[in-house]
Every structure is written in structure tokens, then in C-alpha cells.
Amino acid sequence: GENVEQHPSTLSVQEGDSAVIKCTYSDSASNYFPWYKQELGKGPQLIIDIRSNVGEKKDQRIAVTLNKTAKHFSLHITETQPEDSAVYFCAAPGSPFGNEKLTFGTGTRLTIIP
Amino acid sequence: EAEVAQSPRYKITEKSQAVAFWCDPISGHATLYWYRQILGQGPELLVQFQDESVVDDSQLPKDRFSAERLKGVDSTLKIQPAELGDSAMYLCASRPDPGTGSYEQYFGPGTRLTVT
Numbered sequence: 001g002e003n004v005e006q007h008p009s010t011l012s013v014q015e016g017d018s019a020v021i022k023c024t025y026s027d028s029a030s031n032y033f034p035w036y037k038q039e040l041g042k043g044p045q046l047i048i049d050i051r052s053n054v055g056e057k058k059d060q061r062i063a064v065t066l067n068k069t070a071k072h073f074s075l076h077i078t079e080t081q082p083e084d085s086a087v088y089f090c091a092a093p094g095s096p097f098g099n100e101k102l103t104f105g106t107g108t109r110l111t112i113i114p
Numbered sequence: 115e116a117e118v119a120q121s122p123r124y125k126i127t128e129k130s131q132a133v134a135f136w137c138d139p140i141s142g143h144a145t146l147y148w149y150r151q152i153l154g155q156g157p158e159l160l161v162q163f164q165d166e167s168v169v170d171d172s173q174l175p176k177d178r179f180s181a182e183r184l185k186g187v188d189s190t191l192k193i194q195p196a197e198l199g200d201s202a203m204y205l206c207a208s209r210p211d212p213g214t215g216s217y218e219q220y221f222g223p224g225t226r227l228t229v230t
Contacts, residue, residue, distance in 0.1 A: 006156075032217050043118070043205050043221030044157065089156050093217075101147070101170055102219065104156030 002027045002094025006105030013080050014113050021108045023090035024072040030092040033066060033073045034102070038087045047088075048075070077110075085112045116140040118222035120206050126228045132194035135225045139188070139208030145169075147219065148181055148191050149205040157205055163189060196229045203227075 003026040013019045025033075031052035036044035050057045050064045050073065057064050063076040077084055087109050091102040119138040127133045139146050144165050149157035160179065162170040165186035174181065178197070183189040193200055203226050207219040 004156075034218070036221075041223070043207075043224050045221065046218045049217070091156075101159045101162055104158070107154070107156050 002030060002092050002103040004090060004092050004103050004105045006090050006108060008108060009106065010109045010111070012111045012113055015080055015082060017080055019075075019077045019080055019084070019110055021075045021088055021090070021110070022072060023074070023092075023105050024070075025092040025094075025103075026071065027092070027094040028068075028071065029095050032093050033064065034091050035062075035064060035075045036089045036091065036104075038089065038107075040086075044089060080112045082112050082114060085110060118206055118208055118220050120204075120222035120225055122225055123223060124226050124228075126230060127196050129198055129229050130195040132192065133196050133227065134190055134192045135204050135206075135227075137189045137191070137206030137222060139206070140210075140220055143208035143210055143220070144186070145209040146183060146189050147207040147209070148189070149207065151203040151205055151224070153202070160191070193227075196227075198229050201227055201229045 006023045034049035035047050037047045038044040048059050048062050048064050050066050055066055061078045066073040087107045089107050090105040093100045093102055121136050146163040148160045150160050151157045160174045161181045163183045166183050179193055181191045203224045205224045206222045209219050210216050
């Protein structure tokens with residue numbers, strides 16, 4: 001099955017600075033890579049995803065990059081704001097089809113320091 | 115905006131007792147997932163349904179856990195008997211038809227289970 005590793009486990013960033021979270025995956029068949037944000041007491045919510053036919057995707061202050069050769073993908077948050085404080089999870093499906101089950105990373109607790 | 119509903123939000127039970135969680139997915143979502151999330155870790159899939167059929171339950175501890183989705187809409191996850199190690203957040207998620215081109219899983223707020 002798929003194995004997803006995520007680093008760092010905790011990250012503190014000054015408000016306005018950038019934050020980067022990295023994940024590696026093991027199954028070369030994976031072709032869909034989502035990032036979820038989980039706030040306290042809530043379920044995870046998708047913030048951005050990328051498919052293997054592109055190397056980068058942006059949505060306002062959030063971007064994801066993918067390196068299929070190295071089997072890693074990263075989440076980039078620029079101009080961080082207090083509301084970005086949360087736990088972030090990466091995931092991969094371990095198959096060519098995103099409708100298969102997702103294997104999640106262990107999470108990164110991001111704290112934005114005002 | 116449509117949301118995945120779960121109840122109860124919190125449940126405290128004694129070990130060896132039975133406990134049940136309910137999930138109502140977003141209308142029209144044929145695929146439903148139950149995940150278990152231990153504090154400080156990512157969600158781990160317990161069971162996946164396509165309509166009323168189980169697609170994957172390889173990680174479901176079948177000696178004590180059961181899941182059903184009788185009419186292919188809402189779903190129930192049961193634990194009997196509960197053990198101390200079952201304390202976790204139980205998340206339900208649903209996904210639109212793959213034909214839509216979306217792979218996004220929509221999560222409910224979860225049920226936090228504490229076994230004493």
C-alpha cells in the first residue's frame with residue numbers, strides 16, 4: 001500500500017512570512033495529491049489538490065508543487081495570516097485513480113505568530 | 115452549502131459497552147468513507163462504501179467493528195465491545211461521482227469517542 005511521510009510535524013511562522021510543508025509518497029501509481037486543513041473540533045477540509053499531469057498549481061496565497069520523479073509534493077502558503085493556524089494533512093491514493101482510498105500523512109501543526 | 119452530517123458529536127462510553135455512530139453524506143454522493151483519527155495522527159480508512167456495497171474494509175477490525183449502509187444513503191458504524199484503544203475521532207466523508215471529475219472527499223465534523 002501507499003506510505004506517506006510528512007514534515008515538519010510542527011511549524012511556527014511570523015505573520016506575513018511564508019510556510020512550506022513537504023510530503024513524500026511511495027507508490028509511483030499515485031496521480032492525485034490533495035492537501036487538507038483541519039481546524040480544532042472540525043473535520044478536514046480540502047484546500048488545494050494537484051494531479052500528476054502538472055507540476056504546480058496556485059490558488060491565491062496557496063500553492064502546491066509536485067515532483068513525480070522524486071515522489072514528493074509540497075504545500076506553500078505565502079503572506080500567512082492568523083487564520084492559517086491549523087493542522088495540515090497531505091494525502092495520496094496509491095493508485096492511478098483518485099477515487100480509491102487516501103493514505104494521509106501524520107499532519108503538520110502550523111502556528112502563525114502575530 | 116451541503117454538508118456531511120454526523121451524530122453524536124461526542125460520546126463517552128465504558129469499555130465493553132456497545133456504541134454506534136451515524137453519518138448522512140451529501141445528497142447524491144454514492145461513495146462514503148469511515149475514518150478513524152487518533153489524536154496527533156492523520157485519518158486512517160476503516161471502510162469504504164459504493165452505494166450500499168462495501169468496497170474496502172481491509173482495515174476494519176471485524177471482530178468488534180461493523181458498518182452498514184442499507185439503502186445506499188446514510189450509514190452506521192458500530193463498535194461492540196468498545197475497548198480503551200478505540201478512543202479517537204471517527205470521521206465520515208463522502209465523494210461525488212467520479213464522472214464529475216472531482217476526487218474531493220467532503221468530511222463531516224466527526225464523533226469524538228472516549229472509552230473509559
